[in-house]
Amino acid sequence: MTDAPAHPPPVGGAKVRRSLTGWPSRLVSSAKFQKWAAGFFLTRGMVRREGEALFDVLSGFCQSQVLMALVEFDIPRVLLDRPMTASDLALRCAVPLERMLILLRAATALKFIKQKRRGTYGVTRRGAALVGVPGLAALIRHHDILYRDLADPVAFFRGETETELASFWPYVFGGDMDADVAATYSDLMAQSLELVAQDTLRTIRFSGIDTLLDVGGGSGAFLEAVGRAHPDLNLVLFDLPEVAPSAGPRFTAAGFGKRARIECGSFVNDPIPKGADAISLIRVLYDHSDETIKILLSKCFDALPDGGRLIISEPMSGGDTPEPAGDVYFALYTLAMQTGKARSPAEISALCAAVGFEIDATPKPLRPFVTGCLQARKP
Numbered sequence: 001m002t003d004a005p006a007h008p009p010p011v012g013g014a015k016v017r018r019s020l021t022g023w024p025s026r027l028v029s030s031a032k033f034q035k036w037a038a039g040f041f042l043t044r045g046m047v048r049r050e051g052e053a054l055f056d057v058l059s060g061f062c063q064s065q066v067l068m069a070l071v072e073f074d075i076p077r078v079l080l081d082r083p084m085t086a087s088d089l090a091l092r093c094a095v096p097l098e099r100m101l102i103l104l105r106a107a108t109a110l111k112f113i114k115q116k117r118r119g120t121y122g123v124t125r126r127g128a129a130l131v132g133v134p135g136l137a138a139l140i141r142h143h144d145i146l147y148r149d150l151a152d153p154v155a156f157f158r159g160e161t162e163t164e165l166a167s168f169w170p171y172v173f174g175g176d177m178d179a180d181v182a183a184t185y186s187d188l189m190a191q192s193l194e195l196v197a198q199d200t201l202r203t204i205r206f207s208g209i210d211t212l213l214d215v216g217g218g219s220g221a222f223l224e225a226v227g228r229a230h231p232d233l234n235l236v237l238f239d240l241p242e243v244a245p246s247a248g249p250r251f252t253a254a255g256f257g258k259r260a261r262i263e264c265g266s267f268v269n270d271p272i273p274k275g276a277d278a279i280s281l282i283r284v285l286y287d288h289s290d291e292t293i294k295i296l297l298s299k300c301f302d303a304l305p306d307g308g309r310l311i312i313s314e315p316m317s318g319g320d321t322p323e324p325a326g327d328v329y330f331a332l333y334t335l336a337m338q339t340g341k342a343r344s345p346a347e348i349s350a351l352c353a354a355v356g357f358e359i360d361a362t363p364k365p366l367r368p369f370v371t372g373c374l375q376a377r378k379p
Contacts, residue, residue: 064143066106067130071140076127079113083120135192149336156336165336193218196282196371197225200313203363203373206230206278209309213238213276215267215300216284220247224254226280235260236276238267267296272303279304280311283371285348286330287340298355304378310357312348316365316372319344325369345374352376 070076073093078084084092090100104121107113112127123131130136149163150156156163206212206226211234214223223235235256237247241264251260263273272279279300285293300310317326330342343351345362352359357376365372 061147062106063110064147066103066110067112068140068143069103070107070112070127071130071137075107076112076123076130079121079123080128080131083116083122085119086121089121134194139192146333146336150332161336163336163338165333166338193221193282194225195367196313197222199366199370200282200311200373201225201229202366204311204313204361204375206233209233209278211236211276212278212280213273213303214280214282215239215272215296216281217247218243220250220260220262222280222282223247223260224250224256227251227254227256227260233259236263236273237261238263238265238273240264240266267299268292272299274303276303276308277305278309278311280313282312283314285312285340285351286314286316286334286342287337289339290351292339293351294355297352297357301355301357301378306378308378309360310352310376310378312352312374312376313371315342315368315370316348317342317344318368319346323368326372329369345372348374349376 073089073095075089075093078089078092086101086104087097089095089104090097093100095103104113107127108115108121110126111124112130113121114124116122130140145164145168149161149165152161155161200222206229209230212223212226213236214220214226215238217223217237217239220237223237227233227235235251237244237260239247244262244264247262251262254260265271265273281296281300284296288296297310304310315326315330317323317331326342326344334340334342349359349362352374356378358379360375360377362372362374
């Protein structure tokens with residue numbers, strides 16, 4: 001006598017329904033169908049579009065390496081100043097002319113640059129954005145670490161890769177950092193926070209707040225943006241002693257005077273300072289495990305007065321409807337960090353509710369690839 005299979009095959013109506021449900025995918029996966037559909041006038045457009053989309057994903061790494069090369073050679077900024085020929089760029093970048101031509105054609109195909117008259121090249125709006133978007137070039141350069149971590153995707157997803165990103169961001173483990181490491185990560189965070197601050201200020205209303213405490217606020221880039229937008233708001237920054245003091249010169253240059261102060265400590269090991277009627281967590285939760293977040297949110301709850309507000313802003317997963325920013329890029333990045341993950345608004349809401357917060361709003365993000373926002377309140 002043999003054991004029954006763990007999953008008995010469907011019988012009767014269930015088998016028919018499963019067969020009917022799966023037939024479109026089975027049909028499309030047929031090489032004969034693909035050949036026929038590519039030539040049939042009613043389906044060839046669909047085949048072309050799906051093929052182009054598939055090839056775009058396939059060639060994505062090559063596209064990102066072209067982008068990296070443009071940034072490393074500083075080509076968009078150079079062309080923003082004046083058009084140049086391929087020969088001029090080859091000489092400037094110490095690249096053989098035939099290879100520079102390949103890079104320029106690739107950059108033209110990706111719409112970062114364009115050919116102009118007399119054999120010169122100029123920058124497009126997309127290329128100009130590489131120069132003008134705050135922190136973008138620094139983030140692109142930082143990706144060489146992520147590329148190495150993803151070199152063997154099978155080992156990566158099996159959890160067999162000892163990722164470099166896990167050691168690049170030592171603060172997430174609550175450990176000490178030397179001054180050089182702290183400066184490196186603080187600078188990268190500050191450069192990339194301007195867009196996050198813009199979208200957060202456009203999405204969340206800060207009116208009615210007397211004192212805002214930014215937990216994990218780094219060198220104060222987010223608080224600077226909030227302080228400029230709301231001149232009557234008092235500001236408190238709380239972060240590690242190796243990091244927080246770097247906000248002092250920023251606050252002084254912004255003219256914040258006595259309305260901005262700095263508190264040093266670790267939200268992993270220390271209590272959250274009291275006295276603020278609103279707390280912001282900007283790109284903090286997705287760096288950490290659920291267990292760490294529960295402790296942090298509980299500390300925030302205890303630090304706030306009744307009616308106090310909690311503002312969360314960070315890249316988020318699409319939840320039941322996965323989307324490219326949160327569920328591809330940020331999901332893999334946080335997986336390489338080995339501590340956190342991109343969470344959906346529903347997941348973050350559940351973590352907040354578990355410690356006593358009531359959710360006020362989870363507005364639709366203006367730019368999911370920049371940040372998503374959530375606001376909660378202590379009842």
